[in-house]
Amino acid sequence: MSRETASADKPLTILHVDMDAFYAAVEVRDHPELRGKPVIVGGPSRSRGVVSSATYEARKFGVRSAMPSAQAARLCPQGVFMPVRMERYLEVSREVMRIFRSFTPLVEPLSLDEAFLDVAGAERLFGDGPAIGRKIKERIRAELGLVASVGVSYVKYLAKLASDLEKPDGFVIIRPEDVERRLPPLPISRLWGVGPKTESRLQALGLRTIGDVRAAGEERLVRELGDFGAHISRLARGEDDRHVEPSWDAKSIGAERTFERDLSALASMERELLEIAEDVGSRLRAEAVAARTVQIKVRFHDFRTITRSRTLERPTDITREIFDVARDLLQEKAGVKGARVRLLGIQGQNLAPPGTGQGTLFGEKSRAKERRLDKVIDALRHKMGHDAVVRARTREESR
Ligand SMILES: [Mg+2]
Numbered sequence: 001m002s003r004e005t006a007s008a009d010k011p012l013t014i015l016h017v018d019m020d021a022f023y024a025a026v027e028v029r030d031h032p033e034l035r036g037k038p039v040i041v042g043g044p045s046r047s048r049g050v051v052s053s054a055t056y057e058a059r060k061f062g063v064r065s066a067m068p069s070a071q072a073a074r075l076c077p078q079g080v081f082m083p084v085r086m087e088r089y090l091e092v093s094r095e096v097m098r099i100f101r102s103f104t105p106l107v108e109p110l111s112l113d114e115a116f117l118d119v120a121g122a123e124r125l126f127g128d129g130p131a132i133g134r135k136i137k138e139r140i141r142a143e144l145g146l147v148a149s150v151g152v153s154y155v156k157y158l159a160k161l162a163s164d165l166e167k168p169d170g171f172v173i174i175r176p177e178d179v180e181r182r183l184p185p186l187p188i189s190r191l192w193g194v195g196p197k198t199e200s201r202l203q204a205l206g207l208r209t210i211g212d213v214r215a216a217g218e219e220r221l222v223r224e225l226g227d228f229g230a231h232i233s234r235l236a237r238g239e240d241d242r243h244v245e246p247s248w249d250a251k252s253i254g255a256e257r258t259f260e261r262d263l264s265a266l267a268s269m270e271r272e273l274l275e276i277a278e279d280v281g282s283r284l285r286a287e288a289v290a291a292r293t294v295q296i297k298v299r300f301h302d303f304r305t306i307t308r309s310r311t312l313e314r315p316t317d318i319t320r321e322i323f324d325v326a327r328d329l330l331q332e333k334a335g336v337k338g339a340r341v342r343l344l345g346i347q348g349q350n351l352a353p354p355g356t357g358q359g360t361l362f363g364e365k366s367r368a369k370e371r372r373l374d375k376v377i378d379a380l381r382h383k384m385g386h387d388a389v390v391r392a393r394t395r396e397e398s399r
Pocket residue numbers: 018019020021022113114
């Protein structure tokens with residue numbers, strides 16, 4: 001088989017675009033005096049906050065996202081800490097997604113700052129996959145002043161791998177004939193879906209590189225790991241039959257808080273929960289989506305972490321409804337009585353367009369009232385900043 005025929009059924013039409021150090025890059029763009037500095041976006045370094053994003057200047061010191069801010073401050077004392085401005089990143093994210101969608105409707109966002117694109121139908125208009133990938137990079141730079149890394153290949157896994165290989169400002173094409181050369185030397189953590197846990201499990205089997213996984217053979221991996229073994233041996237061969245599934249949004253929208261001091265009073269947990277619900281609600285509304293499932297997350301003082309969720313008859317984007325469900329879950333399912341709580345979070349999952357589904361927690365009248373209140377709060381926060389508005393915790397208290 002000639003190379004031409006080999007490639008003909010494997011056209012390079014799957015792109016994975018991933019913004020570099022997204023939140024931190026938005027901060028640097030919005031505050032030009034920060035250019036070239038080690039900028040760390042996240043909770044303040046003297047608190048129990050964590051790093052959400054860091055510029056490559058900060059990463060040189062070993063700063064990584066999800067690391068406690070205090071540790072980041074020790075590693076990088078000259079780091080400039082900036083608070084998380086989620087609303088702003090959402091705005092910029094919509095601009096990024098708009099650029100993607102100007103090339104193809106087949107856009108599958110994985111988070112605010114990365115997406116798969118299937119450009120098979122766009123080639124006549126814009127050129128082949130690599131040409132479209134370059135155009136997207138250029139437009140993100142020219143229109144948004146930001147940098148994206150792009151991976152181009154013929155299946156999702158390889159496109160995702162490619163976008164990450166030469167970050168930041170990467171542009172990598174993986175062609176069918178590149179697989180044999182590029183994949184085997186890579187560590188198993190480069191297999192999509194292999195996190196730290198699976199990694200140590202694979203290492204215990206003597207597997208360190210993708211080459212090792214290939215050499216082990218599918219039969220042995222299935223014996224050891226079941227379906228997952230079959231899955232990773234396919235990935236290791238560069239095979240992935242998943243399609244780009246266009247969706248208008250990420251799979252979930254959530255927010256969480258780590259507290260300066262552990263909370264033990266239910267009233268203070270509920271107060272925090274309301275503010276978190278406010279964040280989640282306003283983000284859902286900003287994205288014009290509603291959550292069918294509300295999940296809470298509770299981390300106790302000893303780092304034991306639980307999640308509890310409830311699926312609603314009718315998806316909601318109303319802060320009060322999100323809060324009510326989250327509070328019920330906290331009171332009834334989380335076992336927080338007498339416990340010390342370090343973190344609380346709420347996630348809206350199972351996203352759907354607002355206004356779908358049957359039944360309601362509230363009557364339509366009070367729903368409309370809550371909606372008006374949410375609108376006012378969104379507008380105030382937009383104008384005056386995130387912390388300008390604090391909603392009264394309960395109707396009783398608001399009197
Ligand atoms: Mg990114």
